[in-house]
Amino acid sequence: MRPEKSDTQLTPEHGVPAQVEVADTAPPPSDIGRKRRLAFDKGSESYHERRREIAKAAAQLFNQRGFKGTSLAAVAEALATDRASLYYYIANKRELFDEVVREVSEDNVALAEAVLASGIPPVEKLRTLVVELMRSYGRNYPVLYVYIREDLTHVENGRTEWSRHMRGVNRRYDDAVTAIVQEGLDDGSIRPIASARVLAFGVIGMINWTNRWFVPDRSPHSADDLGAAYAEMVVAGLQA
Amino acid sequence: MRPEKSDTQLTPEHGVPAQVEVADTAPPPSDIGRKRRLAFDKGSESYHERRREIAKAAAQLFNQRGFKGTSLAAVAEALATDRASLYYYIANKRELFDEVVREVSEDNVALAEAVLASGIPPVEKLRTLVVELMRSYGRNYPVLYVYIREDLTHVENGRTEWSRHMRGVNRRYDDAVTAIVQEGLDDGSIRPIASARVLAFGVIGMINWTNRWFVPDRSPHSADDLGAAYAEMVVAGLQA
């Protein structure tokens, strides 16, 4: 299914099939790449601020159109600049996505794990979790939604270091929530309606689905309201 | 070869994009188009069966990789055929998506509306709805998930007849579920935790989120189990 790279001569230097190996390492330096790295390492404030601006604009587009549906040209346009200029700040689209998503997604996991580790009763953990998650979603809008919407597998083919990392983050998140439910099942404070994981996914789903309809600025409800409502619903639904 | 719009001719109409008009009608006939239409209208059994095979293969890929992430070449490959052969059956990728999704999404709405129209008490409607939806998701896997995953806006730019239709379907679905909850709020059988819509979206979210983790064949739970569990959780959570 790789019929013809072309019938014309293909310069052997250029034809090195770089897409076979997964090579998360050693992308060929390239000139602008060196400038970028330099600027990044030097790390002036304005540089990083501009980087954040770019990430913010990208987040909006990723949220609206998805990763695949967002072109760097569109990001550049949103910033009223040229696409090539972005390369002064980021190496490629995936790195931009990473920039947008990484910190906030890790905060999210940390939140879930902190709640799990707290000393309060399981049911209260659940309530706190739901409330705090919704707060976080509201506070970090739309960045957290970008993260939720993308089914990592859709972003990249799945074997890169980055994608492994992201899967790990997701996994820890699911595990933390599941563990909270499990505690409740174990001490009898949560009814054994189904396995801890199924129940946990139900809760997560209710929260995560808000990405489809909740736009903080344009909503009659605050994220806090939603969190409180869903927490109440979940707790009443699960409590023994 | 290709540099049509390079420095030779600096097209002055650089800023006149042709994609402004939406033209859902009158795609130029084209030869294979005529053959396709002919075959379709004549409608032999084998023709439509092949069409269904194609839709099924496409559904798998759409589900795994999303609309944008799925190329017709990939669909052809999955069927061990050539991409061009697909054009004997479908006119373009969107039509294929439509083929996959349309019927089942309308069935889904019909289901929700039927439950709404049934004579049972609101809380029982809710329970029935959740159970039946999960059954439907299991039965129609992965087709319904394809539909859920795509945030129509990501599939097409939003002004076409098709996209209006799809938004309408979504809307009717949301409205039906909301109406069920509203009935419960009105007759006092459901606690006024939040607005009917917020609660409805919570329920829908819990169910729809299963698209991220539930694979019928590879799951220890049946769709029925999940439906029963979530129904129980929702009903207990909302009942007065």
Place this chain on the structure above:
DNA sequence: CCCAACGTCAACATAACTGTTGACATATGA
């Protein structure tokens, strides 16, 4: 003033994808 860091620009190379074409194969029934 001048230089280096900062930032931008136009253009190119490469690739993937969609939609289309016209010729070619097969098989089926009249």
Place this chain on the structure above:
DNA sequence: TCATATGTCAACAGTTATGTTGACGTTGGG
């Protein structure tokens, strides 16, 4: 047998995307 419906193939055209390049501007500090 032969015409027709059915189905496939290789190839191309047009579009859009990414990543890169090298030259060009701008600006503030020494």
